[in-house]
Structure formats: structure tokens, C-alpha cells
Amino acid sequence: FDWTKSYPCTVPxxxxxxxxxxxxxxxxxxxxxxxLYFIKTGILEDFSQRFIYSQAFLPGGGAYGRDxxxxxxxxxxxxxxxxxxxxxxxxxMEDKTGVDLVLPKAKxxxxxxxxxxxxxxxxxxxxxxxxxxxxxxxxxxxxxxxGWQGADVKPPAAxxxxxxxxxxxxxxxxxxxxxxxxxxxxxxxxxxxxxGFIDELYFKSGNVxxxxxx
Numbered sequence: 001f002d003w004t005k006s007y008p009c010t011v012p013x014x015x016x017x018x019x020x021x022x023x024x025x026x027x028x029x030x031x032x033x034x035x036l037y038f039i040k041t042g043i044l045e046d047f048s049q050r051f052i053y054s055q056a057f058l059p060g061g062g063a064y065g066r067d068x069x070x071x072x073x074x075x076x077x078x079x080x081x082x083x084x085x086x087x088x089x090x091x092x093m094e095d096k097t098g099v100d101l102v103l104p105k106a107k108x109x110x111x112x113x114x115x116x117x118x119x120x121x122x123x124x125x126x127x128x129x130x131x132x133x134x135x136x137x138x139x140x141x142x143x144x145x146x147g148w149q150g151a152d153v154k155p156p157a158a159x160x161x162x163x164x165x166x167x168x169x170x171x172x173x174x175x176x177x178x179x180x181x182x183x184x185x186x187x188x189x190x191x192x193x194x195x196g197f198i199d200e201l202y203f204k205s206g207n208v209x210x211x212x213x214x
Contacts, residue, residue: 009169015194018185019088022061024165025068026053027185031167050085054096069117076110120211128171137168142207151191155205
């Protein structure tokens, strides 16, 4: 991957808010859907994070990224107007009442093949290349509160870190290091207007668990 070249994200994204829920995979998947649908049509839609998360969540909360993207690839995704995510609390986000009824509306936004998602193997160079070629990725990483106070996130020092999913949208050089600009789901007030930066040292620390593209 050539880090001297620029691959900016041109989609006018605004960071979402997962609130008190553990639905980061739903938000990351919906962000990918927004990006890819905008690139295809020029229209920025408000997709339902709950549609994805309510079908993918695990006992105790959270979800695997592969499961979230499998739902997007196989079913599409409806608008929040048709399957509301608010309020963003865990109980509501896990509630899939009415999913069957909204499936036809989700299919209207199905622009993916059923096996269109893939695991990215390798490190930050391979993730950067995937963003260049596919416009966005889902990154899943371990972190802790201390390391995620600001936009330039740091690997966890806590004995029991948490896991988090977010949407990588642009490879760039930052502070003389390779980094990925990502859109988080902690409101526009977090980080740099809702964005953060995960750099090559974070990848080398072993705390990036996986990355997926679609």
C-alpha cells in the first residue's frame, strides 16, 4: 500500500450515538451501508442500526462483526423511519419485533451479494488497501476507557479490556505513523467530530481483533 497517496472519504457522515447499548456492530454496519449506498446513488440514507443488532446480538450483549455483516449482505437494511433505533438502550436495540414485516423494505436497499463480506487478513497495510478498494471496513478492537479518551486511541492497559466495532474510512499518515481514520458511534462530541484514529502501533500491539469489508 502506498501511504504517500490520498484516499479521502467523500461521504458526508455524522457520527451516530449507540447510547447505553452495546450495539456498536449495528452502528458500524449501518455506517458501511450509508457509505456504499451513497457512493452508488448519491443519496445519504439513515439506516436502522437496530435491524442489524437485534438479529445478531449475543447473550449478555454485543455481537460478532461477521454476523452483523452477514445480515446486511443477505437481507439488506431498512431505514430508521421503518425500524427505529431510538431509544438507544440495550433492551430496545435487542427487540426484533416486526423484523419480518420490514424485510421487504430492507431488500429495497440490498445492493450486496449474499457472500459479499470478507475477513481482511494482515495488518494496517492490508486494512488500508481494503479501504482504498472497497471504500470502508469494519474494525473490531480491544480497548479501555483510559486509552479512548481522545481521538488518537491507544491500546488497552486494563487487565480486562472491552471490545468495540467501528468503521474505518480513510488511511492516512498521522503523527508520522500509518493510521486509519474511523467513524465512531459515541456521538459527534467524541474525538474529532466523532472520528478517531487508530495507528500502526495499535495494530502491532495485537489488540485489533479483526477487520471486515463488504
